[in-house]
Amino acid sequence: TEATTGVTAGRLSLAAPQPLLIGGEEVRAARTFPAVDPSTGRVWAQVAEGTAGDVDRAVAAARSAFDTWRRTSLDTRQALLWAVAERLTQDAGRWPALLATENGRAVREGGLIDVPTAAEIFRFFSGVVRDLHGRTVPCGPGAHVSTTPRPLGVVAAIVPWNSPLISVAHKLAPALAAGNTVVVKPSELASVSTVEFVRLVQDLFPPGVVNVVTGFGPEAGHALVSHPDVAKVSFTGGTETGRRILGGVSERLVPALMELGGKGAMVVCPDADLDTVTEDVLTGVFAANGEVCFASSRLMVHRDRHDELLERVVARAEAIVVGDALDPATQLGPLVTAGHRDLVAARVRAALCEGARLRAGGRVPEMPGELAGGSYYRPTVLASPDGTTSASCEEFFGPVLTVESWTSEEEVVERANRVAFGLANGVWSTDLAQAYRLADRLDSGMVWINTWFATPLGQPQGGVKASGFGREGATSTLLEYTSTKVVHASL
Numbered sequence: 001t002e003a004t005t006g007v008t009a010g011r012l013s014l015a016a017p018q019p020l021l022i023g024g025e026e027v028r029a030a031r032t033f034p035a036v037d038p039s040t041g042r043v044w045a046q047v048a049e050g051t052a053g054d055v056d057r058a059v060a061a062a063r064s065a066f067d068t069w070r071r072t073s074l075d076t077r078q079a080l081l082w083a084v085a086e087r088l089t090q091d092a093g094r095w096p097a098l099l100a101t102e103n104g105r106a107v108r109e110g111g112l113i114d115v116p117t118a119a120e121i122f123r124f125f126s127g128v129v130r131d132l133h134g135r136t137v138p139c140g141p142g143a144h145v146s147t148t149p150r151p152l153g154v155v156a157a158i159v160p161w162n163s164p165l166i167s168v169a170h171k172l173a174p175a176l177a178a179g180n181t182v183v184v185k186p187s188e189l190a191s192v193s194t195v196e197f198v199r200l201v202q203d204l205f206p207p208g209v210v211n212v213v214t215g216f217g218p219e220a221g222h223a224l225v226s227h228p229d230v231a232k233v234s235f236t237g238g239t240e241t242g243r244r245i246l247g248g249v250s251e252r253l254v255p256a257l258m259e260l261g262g263k264g265a266m267v268v269c270p271d272a273d274l275d276t277v278t279e280d281v282l283t284g285v286f287a288a289n290g291e292v293c294f295a296s297s298r299l300m301v302h303r304d305r306h307d308e309l310l311e312r313v314v315a316r317a318e319a320i321v322v323g324d325a326l327d328p329a330t331q332l333g334p335l336v337t338a339g340h341r342d343l344v345a346a347r348v349r350a351a352l353c354e355g356a357r358l359r360a361g362g363r364v365p366e367m368p369g370e371l372a373g374g375s376y377y378r379p380t381v382l383a384s385p386d387g388t389t390s391a392s393c394e395e396f397f398g399p400v401l402t403v404e405s406w407t408s409e410e411e412v413v414e415r416a417n418r419v420a421f422g423l424a425n426g427v428w429s430t431d432l433a434q435a436y437r438l439a440d441r442l443d444s445g446m447v448w449i450n451t452w453f454a455t456p457l458g459q460p461q462g463g464v465k466a467s468g469f470g471r472e473g474a475t476s477t478l479l480e481y482t483s484t485k486v487v488h489a490s491l
């Protein structure tokens, strides 16, 4: 009865190895490593394995471009950021298949969301760049005191694999708008889209303003974040990696922005509209295969509605079509690698040993033909009513939902806040006073009321606690990439 798709014809395969992009040039690396299509397990591209020497060259190119770029007018920056969005949109047709091949996210999602969102991020910062301004400070009659936001220099942008275009856009657009130059280190699991994107737009900028060094985290990534000429580290990725990077940059007193992991709780109150909640839960946990930092992987339902909502969610999870990421019929693609799938499966087994009950999924589906080499995992629902298993506090970063029950506001707030993370939580209630009361008490950078995943530009995105610090996607993000310079004149 379980729905799966067949193999899609005409899979992507790139003949030429991907270059590094340094100082406006395409540079061949001495060594490459394979990019694997998670739908089949087959190699589809070769990625340049950047070294510490390549990082050195990229940072030097960015450092020398900084002197020019920091002096460009806001008009110029505004026009160029807009032009990036235009190119990306004109070229939109090629991205869905590339993105789906790269990380296994179903083509119907990646195609619909990633390109328009990345373009919108560039348009947003093109618009707000003119809000970069200083102030005068009234310090008495004998002084004229003014402040100016100044770009920092070379920004190291380290991004993950789950939504590579959106993550890169969130770093590049504000950093460039504020007058910085950038070296991007994409994830080793999703490098091709970033290289292709920067290739598409780099001629818009003076050489060296945007550079890309692909390669492995502990080598190229480490070399970049420890480079003495890097003025800011902007990182999106796992909490452990973030901690390691921060340890290094703290020695050199380099500022950092950290967008880290999450464990989102969806708190459902007794009077919530369960039709809306069911749709939001399914999107919240199974969109992008659950490989989203904002995933709502923990459903906390008032005990009066718990059984009914659990049954609804289980029935819907069992009907989800798992399959080839390139097939438009697929609702849930393969996880990014077999290793990551095995990690998710091991976390599910651990939760079951601790007493959680398996209500849907929890296993690797049988797939036809070439798809047998892919890294698939059925959408999984675990029941853990009192929230005492590891499933209630660990980030799965996969299609796994834990369902819990609660009785009082006090209890649900205490349990929701017990996790180390603090990225995004949600409340579903038709009693807005209750919803706002709960939203106020949940410890996270974001709380959604009667919705999930709503991240319009202008609304700051980011976390607290082990989910990191710094905010992306808002006008204030420009200040993450500047320092305030004061000039005090004695009159």
Ligand code: NAD
Pocket (backbone or CB within 6 Å): 158, 159, 160, 161, 162, 163, 185, 186, 187, 188, 215, 216, 217, 218, 220, 221, 222, 223, 225, 236, 237, 238, 239, 241, 242, 244, 245, 258, 259, 260, 261, 262, 292, 293, 395, 397, 423, 462, 463, 467
């Ligand atoms: P990861 O931490 O394994 O890798 C992220 C990036 O860091 C990659 O480019 C990697 O090569 C690099 N890296 C690894 N070790 C490094 C080192 N020592 N020095 C410098 N760079 C290094 O994360 P991932 O598996 O790619 O992504 C999944 C994680 O990202 C999840 O925890 C998810 O929640 C988080 N994430 C957070 C957000 C957010 O906005 N808060 C968004 C997307 C993903």
